[in-house]
Amino acid sequence: MDSAKNLPVAVIGAGPVGLAAAAHLLERGLEPLIFEAGPSAGAAIEQWRHIRLFSPWRFNIDAAAVRLLEADGWESPRPTALPYGGELIDNYLAPLAALPAISSKLQTGARVIAVTRAGMDKTHTRNRESTPFVVRVEHVDGETRDYTVAGVFDASGTWSTRNPLGTSGLPAIGEDTAAHRISSPLPDVTGRQRASFAGRRVLVVGAGHSAANTLISLADLAKDEPDTRILWAVRGASAEKVYGGGDADGLPARGQLGARLRRLVEAGTIELHTGFGIGSLKSLVSHVSVESVDGRTLEADIVVPCTGFRPDLDILRELRLNLDAAVEAPTELGPLIDPEFHSCGTVPPHGAALLAHPDKDFYIVGMKSYGRAPTFLLATGYEQVRSVAAALAGDRVAADTLELELPETGVCSSDAGTSCEVPAAAAVISESSCCATTEPVLVGFPTGLSHGRSGESQLAASLLSSPSSDKEESNA
Numbered sequence: 076m077d078s079a080k081n082l083p084v085a086v087i088g089a090g091p092v093g094l095a096a097a098a099h100l101l102e103r104g105l106e107p108l109i110f111e112a113g114p115s116a117g118a119a120i121e122q123w124r125h126i127r128l129f130s131p132w133r134f135n136i137d138a139a140a141v142r143l144l145e146a147d148g149w150e151s152p153r154p155t156a157l158p159y160g161g162e163l164i165d166n167y168l169a170p171l172a173a174l175p176a177i178s179s180k181l182q183t184g185a186r187v188i189a190v191t192r193a194g195m196d197k198t199h200t201r202n203r204e205s206t207p208f209v210v211r212v213e214h215v216d217g218e219t220r221d222y223t224v225a226g227v228f229d230a231s232g233t234w235s236t237r238n239p240l241g242t243s244g245l246p247a248i249g250e251d252t253a254a255h256r257i258s259s260p261l262p263d264v265t266g267r268q269r270a271s272f273a274g275r276r277v278l279v280v281g282a283g284h285s286a287a288n289t290l291i292s293l294a295d296l297a298k299d300e301p302d303t304r305i306l307w308a309v310r311g312a313s314a315e316k317v318y319g320g321g322d323a324d325g326l327p328a329r330g331q332l333g334a335r336l337r338r339l340v341e342a343g344t345i346e347l348h349t350g351f352g353i354g355s356l357k358s359l360v361s362h363v364s365v366e367s368v369d370g371r372t373l374e375a376d377i378v379v380p381c382t383g384f385r386p387d388l389d390i391l392r393e394l395r396l397n398l399d400a401a402v403e404a405p406t407e408l409g410p411l412i413d414p415e416f417h418s419c420g421t422v423p424p425h426g427a428a429l430l431a432h433p434d435k436d437f438y439i440v441g442m443k444s445y446g447r448a449p450t451f452l453l454a455t456g457y458e459q460v461r462s463v464a465a466a467l468a469g470d471r472v473a474a475d476t477l478e479l480e481l482p483e484t485g486v487c488s489s490d491a492g493t494s495c496e497v498p499a500a501a502a503v504i505s506e507s508s509c510c511a512t513t514e515p516v517l518v519g520f521p522t523g524l525s526h527g528r529s530g531e532s533q534l535a536a537s538l539l540s541s542p543s544s545d546k547e548e549s550n551a
Contacts, residue, residue: 082225083108083180084467085210087187089116091163092441092456093230094171095137099464101176102139108224109177110212112186112231116172117164119234123261124161126288129332130452131155135163137457140171147174184215190227191393192434204435226436226467228460229391233384233442234260240280240353240380242310242368248355256356256363257378261285264292271377274302278365278373280353281381282309282317283449287336289379294339305344306373308351308365314340348373386443395433403446405430405439412448424477425455426462438463454479 086096089111097107111118128135133154141151144167152158152166172181189211192203210222237260241247250257264272273296279289290307297303309317319333339345354368356378365373386403388396399409407429430438438444440463441456458479465473 082106082207082223084226084228085110085187085190085208085222085224086228086230087190087210088230088232088441089113089168089172089181089183090119090230090232090441091117091135091137091168091453092232092460093228094168094177095140095457096228096230096440096460096464097177097180098137098139098143098171099461100467101143103464103468103470105464105468107177107180108222109181110185110187110210111181111183112235114183114215115169116181116183117168118183119232120160120164120168122234122259123263124159124164125263125266126261127157127159128163129157129284130454131157134452134454136167137460139461140167143174143176144171182212182214186213187211187231187390188213188219189390189393190229190437193223195393197393197395208437227438228463229437229439229443230441230456230460231387231390231443233386236387237380237384238382238447240356240378240382242352242354247353247365249358250356253356253358253363253378256358256376257380260380260382260384261289262379264289265296269296272296272303273300275376276304276306276362276374277377277379278306278308278375279379279381280308281383282311282314283381283383284317284332285383286379286381287317287332289381290345291332291335291339294344297344304346306346306348306375307340308348308353308367308373310350310352312350314347314349383447383449384442385447386439391439394437397432399446402448404444404448405432408444409446409448412445412450414448414450424458424479426459426477427466427474428462430459430463436467 083106084100086093086100086107086109089109093109093111094116097109100107113119113121115121131154132152135158136151141149145151147170149170152162158166171177187210191197191209191211192199192206193209195203195206207223207225208227210224210227211219212222213219238244239246240250240257258268258271262268262272264277272293277293279286279293286307286309290305293303293305297305307314314336317333318337336345340347348371350367350369351371351373352368353365355366357364357366362374362376363378365375365378367373388398388403397406398404399406399413401415402409402413404412408425411425427438430440430444432438438459440459442451444456444459445451458477462474462477465471
């Protein structure tokens with residue numbers, strides 16, 4: 076950033092990773108300029124503040140942010156406790172955003188609508204690297220302004236762009252007109268939104284941890300509201316992926332979630348429908364009729380979409396990006412996190428070198444850096460922004476020396492087939508090294524299930540041929 080030393084660095088998004096980026100920039104003597112579309116820091120998390128995280132506090136707070144907070148007298152939560160989303164905001168993000176060093180650089184109600192090079196569209200090459208960026212921002216007061224910056228962290232996440240309910244990556248026919256029957260992805264069914272779900276027929280769509288959380292909350296609701304009927308539709312032939320590794324899971328809370336969900340399905344509290352790819356939704360006067368591509372139908376009063384998220388790339392149309400064709404993550408990161416082959420929550424240590432794009436000094440970080448892959452962990456994002464801040468400050472040694480530390484539950488393997496089973500001690504790892512092999516190191520939380528979707532098909536086949544398979548698997 077030598078040609079633009081006196082300009083700030085834009086940080087898009089004031090979630091955990093965005094605020095961590097600001098903290099690391101401040102430590103490097105660089106000025107952050109933070110744009111948050113919501114009314115406050117952590118606005119996306121505010122929508123799921125009732126959800127408890129799988130990982131304990133020690134993996135959910137950033138080192139540079141902690142140094143800033145502790146200098147102001149902040150006391151860290153108990154490292155082994157599992158925070159709710161609301162606690163992550165109230166006990167960490169809100170105090171961090173309130174620090175003068177951060178609050179003076181934070182603009183809320185400020186939605187970034189475009190990022191480009193000053194005076195250049197993406198077709199112009201001459202002097203491109205030395206030209207500052209322009210970030211166009213739409214403010215809550217209705218005014219649109221341009222800000223000139225030296226570099227950009229896009230930490231805007233993916234919460235605002237959920238995947239559609241339909242197959243083939245497209246909305247189901249009638250999905251748009253049925254929008255009034257479709258809830259947010261992680262509704263507070265036993266709290267703020269209880270009245271919308273009590274005594275209703277609720278269809279949860281999806282095979283991830285968001286679906287598991289919602290289904291278990293609905294089961295709790297049904298104890299008090301017995302007329303509540305819980306339907307669960309998954310595209311796959313089995314729900315085994317959601318059940319996870321049980322006792323073999325590196326995060327006990329995640330393993331317990333899957334085990335409890337399995338019991339609820341086996342007990343009939345939750346009605347599981349496998350192989351249910353949604354083709355259309357038909358809005359009726361009192362409910363919605365959901366039809367699968369094979370002609371089966373489910374009648375529901377409300378549909379909960381737990382189908383995952385995708386990055387909003389429209390704001391980056393005038394930048395030169397290298398994105399993986401499958402998952403829309405940075406090209407070199409994509410194969411390491413592709414859900415077609417990875418379902419273990421594996422976290423490849425990576426930083427500025429792996430996240431770089433042809434437009435120098437622009438980086439996508441945090442959940443958005445994983446594109447459509449669902450395996451992101453906050454600890455990964457914190458290491459990303461530490462490395463990128465070092466790169467922007469010109470410290471290539473620090474940028475390329477990776478410091479991701481996930482002791483005890485970490486895994487390190489050169490074989491994706493065993494990446495969920497082989498434990499490894501945490502270490503400081505350079506991007507060129509891996510367990511003394513040329514393969515990438517994978518550090519993360521094992522779930523006891525590996526190979527992503529490719530393994531899911533193999534698993535389903537083996538279960539169908541086994542006389543000891545569980546009820547929901549033999550009915551797949």
